Amino acid sequence: MASYKQLSKYNWKVDIPLGYENGKRQRVIKQGFKTKKDAEKFATETLAQKNRGYIASTESNILFKDFINKWFNEYKINTISTNTVTNYRSRIDTHIIPKLGHYKLNKITNIIVQDFYNSLINEGAKASSAKKIIETLNNCLKYAQKNKLIYNLPTDIERVKMEKPKVEFWNKDEIDFFLSEIKDTYLYTPILIELFTGLRIGELCGLRWGDINFKTKYLNVTHQVIYDRTTKELIFTDKLKTPTSYRKMSLPEILIDHLKDIKGEALKTDFVVLSREGSMCNPRNLSMNFTGEIAKYKDSLSDKMKSSPKDFGHYKSLKQITFHALRHTHATLLIFNGENIKVVSERLGHKSISETLDTYTHVMDDMRDNTAELLDNIFKYKPLHDDKKQL
Numbered sequence: 521m522a523s524y525k526q527l528s529k530y531n532w533k534v535d536i537p538l539g540y541e542n543g544k545r546q547r548v549i550k551q552g553f554k555t556k557k558d559a560e561k562f563a564t565e566t567l568a569q570k571n572r573g574y575i576a577s578t579e580s581n582i583l584f585k586d587f588i589n590k591w592f593n594e595y596k597i598n599t600i601s602t603n604t605v606t607n608y609r610s611r612i613d614t615h616i617i618p619k620l621g622h623y624k625l626n627k628i629t630n631i632i633v634q635d636f637y638n639s640l641i642n643e644g645a646k647a648s649s650a651k652k653i654i655e656t657l658n659n660c661l662k663y664a665q666k667n668k669l670i671y672n673l674p675t676d677i678e679r680v681k682m683e684k685p686k687v688e689f690w691n692k693d694e695i696d697f698f699l700s701e702i703k704d705t706y707l708y709t710p711i712l713i714e715l716f717t718g719l720r721i722g723e724l725c726g727l728r729w730g731d732i733n734f735k736t737k738y739l740n741v742t743h744q745v746i747y748d749r750t751t752k753e754l755i756f757t758d759k760l761k762t763p764t765s766y767r768k769m770s771l772p773e774i775l776i777d778h779l780k781d782i783k784g785e786a787l788k789t790d791f792v793v794l795s796r797e798g799s800m801c802n803p804r805n806l807s808m809n810f811t812g813e814i815a816k817y818k819d820s821l822s823d824k825m826k827s828s829p830k831d832f833g834h835y836k837s838l839k840q841i842t843f844h845a846l847r848h849t850h851a852t853l854l855i856f857n858g859e860n861i862k863v864v865s866e867r868l869g870h871k872s873i874s875e876t877l878d879t880y881t882h883v884m885d886d887m888r889d890n891t892a893e894l895l896d897n898i899f900k901y902k903p904l905h906d907d908k909k910q911l
Contacts, residue, residue: 522563524556534559536566569671584628585621587669588612588660595663601759602748611656615640620657626670633657634677647682654679686882688841689849697836698814707813709782710793710806711846716775718850718868721843722746723765725801726756730788732779737771741869747804754802765869807843814838851876855883 522536533551540546548566553559592612597605619636620628633654640650658675665673690698695715702708714724722744731740743758760766771779779792786792795801817838819827824835841849847868854864865876877884895901 522560522567524559526556527551530554532556532559534563536563538570582625583621584623584625585617587625587664588616588621591660591663596659599763601744601761602746602750602755602757604761606749607652608656611653615653616657625664628661628670628674630674630677633674637677637679641680647680651679651682684878684881687848687852687879688839688845689852690839690841690845692853694836694838695849698817698838701817702813705813706796707809709778710801711810712775712778713793714843714846715850716772717769718847720744720761720765720847720869721803721807723760723869725791725793725803725806727792728788729783729786729790729792732771732792734776734780737773737776739769739771741765741767741769745800745803747802754800756800760869762869762871764866764871767866767869769867810843810846811840814840848880851880852883855880856887 522534525533527533531551532553532555533549534553536548538546538548550562553562592608596608600608619639620632623632637650637654640653641647654675661670661673661675664670699708699712702711710724713719713727717739719727719741723741725745726743728743731742743756744760745754745756748755791800793801795805817836818840820837821835851864851868855861861876862873865873868876870876
């Protein structure tokens with residue numbers, strides 16, 4: 521039973537026994553309550569948390585730097601890809617531990633996290649960078665909460681509004697033009713696969729013939745190729761970005777036919793996309809090759825006519841997008857043409873539909889303009905002639 525003591529006029533102290541742990545008596549002692557009623561309320565909440573299993577005195581009193589290292593090394597490292605491991609480790613060592621590591625795990629509050637976030641912004645961190653640091657912190661604290669080491673999650677804070685950049689993509693005309701221009705080049709196969717699957721570039725480079733079922737016309741995404749920034753080596757791995765990255769998707773006939781044409785005597789374990797030298801493809805090199813190729817089409821038609829008047833007959837100016845924007849192109853074309861957003865989300869390997877909706881907000885906004893026309897088409901409405909409208 522809790523005991524109470526009045527230290528001064530507006531200062532009450534409470535001593536709450538929590539039983540024994542490892543042969544040692546455990547208790548919570550706190551003072552500074554203005555009234556005995558406030559102290560009693562605190563005692564009731566503390567005992568309720570204890571009864572629900574949320575108070576593990578020894579573990580929850582651990583220094584946060586020790587807990588986050590334990591969480592990362594024993595759990596998180598096994599759930600994320602190689603380069604994501606490097607990113608997490610950098611955020612933890614550079615930002616989180618220096619500013620929060622000295623706190624006890626169960627003493628980290630909303631205001632402490634808010635002050636931490638504010639300091640990141642005030643020291644020049646971009647809102648997007650600060651968001652990722654807080655996400656890493658939140659993941660760790662969620663783990664602590666799930667293991668009932670803390671009762672509340674202290675990461676519900678105010679954040680700087682972040683302007684989300686509008687994703688770039690090509691339209692159908694740009695796709696058709698570029699594919700015709702690279703038809704007989706090394707880039708044609710990886711670009712065609714990317715446009716019809718929306719794979720991440722590492723997944724594309726890790727695609728093997730055994731992943732493609734030509735009978736069912738389905739592709740299984742199970743591996744990727746990455747450049748390990750720590751070891752400076754190219755790695756073929758079965759560790760993907762997130763659990764939802766492991767997925768199965770249908771392939772259109774046009775892509776199936778092309779893959780059948782180029783397969784030849786390739787083994788199931790052979791890579792579909794190879795480097796120019798015929799070995800495992802480096803995602804960075806593929807991306808750079810794409811960027812170099814589309815740079816040939818960066819000039820406007822008028823500028824091309826001035827610089828090369830004899831060569832502009834079949835020329836088309838192309839938006840200078842990144843290789844990753846081909847993934848956005850795939851998703852955007854599907855959404856514009858009415859594919860279910862859940863199907864698109866699963867095809868991309870997103871963690872949730874909300875991630876897909878958030879990424880392609882611009883497409884949803886554009887589609888709103890088509891809703892009225894869609895309804896007219898559904899009900900086969902024929903507009904009245906202008907002269908009848910005036911009657």
